Amino acid sequence: MTTIEPGWYADPADPATQRYWDGAGWIGKPVPADAEPPAEPEPVDPEPEPLPESTKDAPVETLPPDPRFGDGPPPKIVQRTPGAVQPPDTVPIRSLGVTVGWITRPDVHRILGGRILAHPGQRFVARLVDLVALLVLNAVVNGYFIYQFMQTVWPYVLEAAAADDPNDVQMPARASEQWWVVLLIALGLWFAYEVPATLNSGQTLGKRLMGIQVVSLAPVNLGWGRLLLRWSYAALPLICFPFGAVLWLMDGIWCIRDQPFRQCLHDKSPGTAVVEVRPTPAHADKEPSA
16 A cells, blocks of 8 residues: 655645645645645634533523514614615604604504504693693692792892892892792692503593593503603703793604604603504505604
């Protein structure tokens, strides 16, 4: 038997390459047949180590199923990239007035589950009704503290109006304390009026009269945490009143131009929308209510 000397030879498995024969077998990485081989072959990359047995059967975390979406895939959002154009049969998703992506019309209908989005006029009238109801509540519960605050502040107002320099007139120190008492009671009444009612039925008095309700756009029900977040966006500007009135105005008119779910600013983070109470079957061939 003839022993082949160690060296570089044409690879029988691939004639276009050459490999190193060490006298007993082929070793190292192949090199092209027309290339100058190195003095020593380059080691072959080691095989990747197999996964431990304990990880092969590890459970995979998945999102909870949403019966509103049926057996189909979850809704897909197409992110906007530089130079991208709106895909066909989609609705733009806008944030701060800027289009950040698109969602298909069928997915909009699936998320709404056949419900019709409330008109901004309905939401405005409902908010006015709620405002009147809150004023009545404050007159009953908070009236005494408001009266005490006005008793303290009114003489200061009259004196400042009659003075040559209003800056020379000092506001009574207790006025600030009385104001915070009035403010905190007003916030507490607003919370007690709006959040529990929205949690139970999605409706305050104003929304009930207008036939609309708050619903979740996420595959989970409304909860205390999300509704507290929703309420805080609308209520906390009261702390910096009257400057907070600008935020109220922006929040209220946001739903006029928002797409695809006509959300106000306080709807964005908690993922809520306001719809008409009576559901209407959705049709994929119709324009989505957005």
